Amino acid sequence: MNRTDCLADVLTENAPLVVALSGGTDSMVLLAAAGDVGVRVAAVAVDTGMNPAGELARARALAMRIGVPFAMLHVDMLDFEEVRTNGPLRCYICKRTMMEAILRWAEEHGYRAVADGTNADDDPSSRPGMRALGELGVLSPFARCRMGKGGISRLASDLGIEAIPSSSCMATRVVEHTPLTPDRIERVRKAEALLREDVAGRLRVRDVDGHAVIEAEPSGHPAIRRKMEEIEALGFASVRLADAGGER
Numbered sequence: 001m002n003r004t005d006c007l008a009d010v011l012t013e014n015a016p017l018v019v020a021l022s023g024g025t026d027s028m029v030l031l032a033a034a035g036d037v038g039v040r041v042a043a044v045a046v047d048t049g050m051n052p053a054g055e056l057a058r059a060r061a062l063a064m065r066i067g068v069p070f071a072m073l074h075v076d077m078l079d080f081e082e083v084r085t086n087g088p089l090r091c092y093i094c095k096r097t098m099m100e101a102i103l104r105w106a107e108e109h110g111y112r113a114v115a116d117g118t119n120a121d122d123d124p125s126s127r128p129g130m131r132a133l134g135e136l137g138v139l140s141p142f143a144r145c146r147m148g149k150g151g152i153s154r155l156a157s158d159l160g161i162e163a164i165p166s167s168s169c170m171a172t173r174v175v176e177h178t179p180l181t182p183d184r185i186e187r188v189r190k191a192e193a194l195l196r197e198d199v200a201g202r203l204r205v206r207d208v209d210g211h212a213v214i215e216a217e218p219s220g221h222p223a224i225r226r227k228m229e230e231i232e233a234l235g236f237a238s239v240r241l242a243d244a245g246g247e248r
Helices: 003-013 025-037 055-066 090-108 130-136 149-159 182-196 218-226 228-232
Strands: 017-020 041-047 070-074 113-115 203-208 211-216 239-243
Touching (some): 003 149, 017 025, 017 090, 025 041, 041 055, 055 070, 090 113, 090 130, 182 218, 182 228, 211 228, 218 228, 218 239, 228 239
Parallel strands (some): 017 113
Antiparallel strands (some): 203 211
């Protein structure tokens, strides 16, 4: 059985289901695939206060385009001390809290399962939140069908889904144990949104003790240099460039 057929089978066997829709490429492709298969599906996004700019709007727009039920849940992750203090369990607690909220919504609305966009290339050692998925019984169809980033990219093209540069929540931009505040998160979010106007591909603005460290491919550096004063004006002590780093 090829991986696309496997995906269709997993979605069909677990319907009706909810897709945890972040607004990133993987979860958007998963939702589109469920719609293409024809199963009963809903999309649920969670506004945590730490979402990258534009992701929630993309999530809503895709659900409307496909014509599936959509819900936006609101959970302020800074209400949780381990998240607010940016400790080592932050990612796990955040993921578990989000998925618990989506699972409750699914149960209340008559859906059998919750699925997310985790894929076969995702490394549990660098994604502590993946442990919460297993504990809660969240389905990861791409991972189950051994479909990685390449397969998802091809499926995105087939389904007419725009590939979005890899992203992650704003908390990953702040050095561990540096407290997270609404102002710090919003400053990073605004910086990335400002740069994204001119910079394609991977982009991260790290907050390192109040200084902005911008990670991007060298091809994006000229555009970034033109906006460094604007970035500093958002409230950073200084701004410097670095080559693109890892996947967080």
